[in-house]
Amino acid sequence: MSTAFDPTVSDPTVVVHPDQDVLAAAAAARLIATLADVQARKGSASVVLTGGGMGIAVLDQVRRSPARDAVDWSALDVYWGDERFVPADDDERNEKQARTALLDHVPVDEERVHAMTASDGPFGDDPDAAAAAYAEALAAAARSADTATSAAQVPSFDVLLLGLGGEGHTASLFPDTAEVREERSAVVPVRDCPKPPPTRLSLTLPAIRAAEEVWLLTAGEAKADAVALALGGADPVSLPVAGARGKQRTVWLIDRAAAGKIQPHSE
Numbered sequence: 673m674s675t676a677f678d679p680t681v682s683d684p685t686v687v688v689h690p691d692q693d694v695l696a697a698a699a700a701a702r703l704i705a706t707l708a709d710v711q712a713r714k715g716s717a718s719v720v721l722t723g724g725g726m727g728i729a730v731l732d733q734v735r736r737s738p739a740r741d742a743v744d745w746s747a748l749d750v751y752w753g754d755e756r757f758v759p760a761d762d763d764e765r766n767e768k769q770a771r772t773a774l775l776d777h778v779p780v781d782e783e784r785v786h787a788m789t790a791s792d793g794p795f796g797d798d799p800d801a802a803a804a805a806y807a808e809a810l811a812a813a814a815r816s817a818d819t820a821t822s823a824a825q826v827p828s829f830d831v832l833l834l835g836l837g838g839e840g841h842t843a844s845l846f847p848d849t850a851e852v853r854e855e856r857s858a859v860v861p862v863r864d865c866p867k868p869p870p871t872r873l874s875l876t877l878p879a880i881r882a883a884e885e886v887w888l889l890t891a892g893e894a895k896a897d898a899v900a901l902a903l904g905g906a907d908p909v910s911l912p913v914a915g916a917r918g919k920q921r922t923v924w925l926i927d928r929a930a931a932g933k934i935q936p937h938s939e
């Protein structure tokens with residue numbers, strides 16, 4: 673699997689901030705401005721949220737920003753790129769963390785908050801059924817969008833946020849797995865994950881690549897090897913984050929420590 677010379681996705685841009693606090697504040701400002709711009713243009717916007725330390729720190733900064741109500745929260749569709757398949761009130765759940773950091777504090781339309789099902793939800797402890805249900809919800813949203821073709825499996829998300837692990841996972845796509853090779857489904861169940869909790873749900877790389885803008889958010893020296901390898905053109909099967917690209921923009925928003933091993937020619 674490769675993204676080299678793929679005309680349907682964008683080349684990465686890298687923005688390096690001095691430290692993780694500046695990064696979180698700057699990414700929050702960028703997110704507010706981008707969603708407000710999209711809403712001015714189209715009337716509504718969509719965002720795909722991520723879990724992980726930096727993803728949640730950015731939402732926390734959006735909540736704290738005096739500019740946060742530049743976004744019309746009632747005209748925003750909220751999705752997730754991955755979810756830990758645990759009970760709804762488990763602190764590990766990405767949805768719960770996002771609600772605590774931001775969504776519980778802004779007037780989102782709950783009908784437009786599209787969380788992945790929890791393990792105590794309507795499908796019980798069945799990640800296959802939960803993944804299939806999320807895929808169907810995405811396909812239905814794509815069918816109802818003015819700009820989508822009837823064949824679209826997912827909406828053209830306006831902004832899709834991702835984090836990454838030191839071994840190169842992104843969303844819940846881990847290296848050298850069947851899930852990272854998945855070409856047909858938009859959403860997959862993921863079992864036996866090397867990072868706990870072991871069972872998760874994840875968008876696939878083709879679903880991620882349907883986004884207009886993909887933003888990779890990460891900080892710290894522990895991520896520096898993965899960042900450098902991804903920007904150096906690694907194979908997405910062995911380094912999933914290397915395959916995360918947006919149609920219009922792919923932006924790496926990182927701190928100096930995470931940028932420490934980037935080779936000059938790989939930006």
Ligand SMILES: O=C1O[C@H](COP(=O)(O)O)[C@@H](O)[C@H](O)[C@H]1O
Binds near residue numbers: 725844
């Ligand atoms: O488990 C997860 O981890 C990644 C990265 O998180 P980080 O805390 O190491 O930055 C995140 O992107 C993903 O959404 C989450 O489920």
